[in-house]
Amino acid sequence: xxxxxxxxxxxxxxxxxxxxxxxxxxxxxxxxxxxxxxxxxxxxxxxxxxxxxxxxxxxxxxxxxxxxxxxxxxxxxxxxxxxxxxxxxxxxxxxxxxxxxxxxxxxxxxxxxxxxxxxxxxxxxxxxxxxxx
Ligand code: ZN
Numbered sequence: 841x842x843x844x845x846x847x848x849x850x851x852x853x854x855x856x857x858x859x860x861x862x863x864x865x866x867x868x869x870x871x872x873x874x875x876x877x878x879x880x881x882x883x884x885x886x887x888x889x890x891x892x893x894x895x896x897x898x899x900x901x902x903x904x905x906x907x908x909x910x911x912x913x914x915x916x917x918x919x920x921x922x923x924x925x926x927x928x929x930x931x932x933x934x935x936x937x938x939x940x941x942x943x944x945x946x947x948x949x950x951x952x953x954x955x956x957x958x959x960x961x962x963x964x965x966x967x968x969x970x971x972x973x
Contacts, residue, residue, distance in 0.1 A: 871884050876947070923971050942956055951972070
């Protein structure tokens, strides 16, 4: 079952520069930084209430984030919805004919299992389903 919005992913070119921009807006004190090798991204996240804002930059040119920025520019990349069981969520969505980018959950930042739905099935919005491990 989808429980909440866990985070909003924002695609950025320069992680440190973006941290400064967002720090200036939100005055947060701590930022969690992490490289997710499998997704080819560096992530910097901070809390706004219950929701994380995840600034995400590519680690190389073949990263999906690099391709996104090339196509659409920097900005909101995805909305992540937290589930208590991501794989059963994916099964349910598949049975409703919703296209998935990942058929099964993968390793994400913050020790989460994640999976993306295809934007062609979600009105152009890239959505992620995630679950705390
Ligand atoms: Zn995410």
